[in-house]
Amino acid sequence: MSSASVLSPDALVSRVLHRDGLILILDKPAGVPVHAGPKGGPNLEAAFGALRFGLPRDPALAHRLDKDTSGCLVLGRHRKALARLGKLFSSGRVGKTYWAVVQGAPTADEGRIDAPLAKRDPHRGWWMAVDPAGLPSVTEWKVMARGAGLAWVAFTPLTGRTHQIRAHAAHVGMPLLGDPIYGAAPQGGPPLHLHARAVSVPMRESRPPIEAEAPLPPHMAATFTALGWEAPEPRLSVPEETS
Incomplete structure (x- = not known):
């Protein structure tokens, strides 16, 4: 699917997983950057006008996902909401779950990677x-x-560093399938298999957190099917228009 088709107003609106008066949670398509790079080009942010839903201004990014990562992307609908989201993300209070397919299946069933990250170049x-x-x-x-x-x-x-999951996974010997940077994926090989499956945002202290889950992107769904893995259907958020 082309960038133009996934960024059309109707297509973008169909990807809204949650909407209320404060935030939107969008199912970001893989292969589309969230904002324009130095060379410009199609990007999600440029299409946010389709997501105003009656408000005078476009929503804005509360965080980032890599170009080739799909799934839950949180947007603030006005300045007050963005300020709240900024504090939640910076303090680590936003719950995030990513699904990935990795090469070299680990022998352990679970673990914790505690390794500082810095710019390599x-x-x-x-x-x-x-x-x-x-x-x-x-x-x-x-x-x-x-x-x-x-x-x-x-x-x-548990922290929010650039490329954290990709760098950490490669560091412990299970690079992500399709990762050209940390996994040395071959040219023309499978796309990156990293998906922001779920997010939990405690926007109001007196209410339960806002939660959303995103369905697998087509390329990951095809891999799951080929391997006989059955992913549960995403839980649907119940939109509630509150200010």
């Missing part, structure tokens, strides 16, 4: 490496299924 700030002098970075993981030398792993990042 000052001219490529998104390229990270484990470095004792880097920023504290912690990721928990659990194997959901194994097969054909691969594993379906659920990752829970």
